[in-house]
Amino acid sequence: MVGRPLPSSRDEDMYRVNLATHPDLDSIQPWLGARTYHFHERCWQLALRVLGPRIKEEPDLGLFLLSLRRGGRLHRIIAARFEEAAPLMLEYREWFRAVRKRQGRSLRQLRKSPQDYRSYVCSMVQLVHGRARLPDLPAAVVYGEDDPWNNIDVRDLIDEAVRRRQQQQRESASRREGGGRCRQRRSTSPSPTMLVRMPMDLQMLVVDHLHEPRDILALGLAFRWRLPETYWRARFPKHLVFEYAALHAVELDWEYLCLGAEKLIATQKLWRREWVLGCLEEVRLAFEELWGQRGQHRDGDGDYIM
Known part of the structure; x- marks a missing residue:
């Protein structure tokens, strides 16, 4: 939702995929052994820029997802107003389905184009922002079309x-070449540098x-x-x-x-970029805090507790 794919990879390599495989993948159920996380390329680059290379040290990125939930400003805003916003989203669910049907594209197809998906989600946020009065959402984030990565x-x-x-x-x-033939007259008025x-x-x-x-x-x-x-x-x-x-x-x-x-x-x-980087900075602080306590946030199967 944050950015667009690079022009050279618009039709292929649409997402940055991180796949963590179990060492004995063939002997266990596939839904328990392998997980993938889809990120738009520029969203991932922004996250790497703020969080640093340590994010790639976490094999299944579970700690990163937990940090997004606990440190994301936008997540907290929407969660705080979920009870107020949810009825509106249900009320207009059929309307959004009609919009997608008129476009001849499913939600999964929209997600393949970050630009189209962002416009679709922004229309939803704009609706909720207007009816539910969500706080702390700058106009550039709700209504703007600027790409925070490629401005x-x-x-x-x-x-x-x-x-x-x-x-x-x-x-x-040019002045060096013509210096011997053309000399400027010195001004007799006092120069500001003399004052x-x-x-x-x-x-x-x-x-x-x-x-x-x-x-x-x-x-x-x-x-x-x-x-x-x-x-x-x-x-x-x-x-x-x-x-x-x-x-x-x-x-x-x-x-x-x-x-x-x-x-x-x-x-x-640069409002959108400043707002996105500010959100990622909050995620970084949550990530650093959880990194030192990462053993405390796993269940009996080793999965992170969301």
């Missing part, structure tokens, strides 16, 4: 940052206290401050714009990219 605004921002750096490099090369001469570390401290991109740009224009690339790399919101990991060797305008990312956050362009 178009972030991609466009990165592309523009790369284009700007290439343009800067071309202009710099405000701050060490670089103090400039960084000042900019650290500014949170509006337009204020930072105005300050740099007024005082002609030019902070180094290392500052913008350190300031970049890596926790939310995780595309940073793939940009370490890319030539781009880091000041533009950093301020643009902060603007996306300020204008709520």
Whole structure:
């Protein structure tokens, strides 16, 4: 429900499947010996990003599923209102069946396309949200269509940052070639840098206290401050714009990219991603807690008690 499959795997490898097999599978009943858990690829990548590689150390992922139930914000919201929401879901069950029948697709077929299934489930959540007044569901989650893994605004921002750096490099090369023939006249007016001469570390401290991109740009224009690339790399919101990991060797305008990312956050362009990562962080805390107590949550057959 969170994301879409990669374009190259839309018709095949639709789900990330983790299969745990019993060492003596042939001698026991199949429904007791093997279990599979279906995850959309990008949902799984988001979970791995927040929970870390330890999640793969649990062979049947039972502890992870238990963490989803105990640490999931959305699960708690729906569970808290289940008595109020359940009659509505039953009331409109036939209506949703009619919708699927009109589309000529069963619920199982809808699940094969994360995008279609998400739209279907969002319509259900929207109905319950409007009638049952479920709390703490941001509008971007209920009504939005943004993909938290593959955000178009972030991609466009990165592309523009790369284009700007290439343009800067071309202009710099052009100035070097024509430097001997064309000299700019020096201005006799006092330069702002003569009025405000701050060490670089103090400039960084000042900019650290500014949170509006337009204020930072105005300050740099007024005082002609030019902070180094290392500052913008350190300031970049890596926790939310995780595309940073793939940009370490890319030539781009880091000041533009950093301020643009902060603007996306300020204008709520990344609401869905922020909300999903927040939910997964709660799951991570529950997972870490249960990991140290994992022996206490199994029944006599070794299964996790949900």
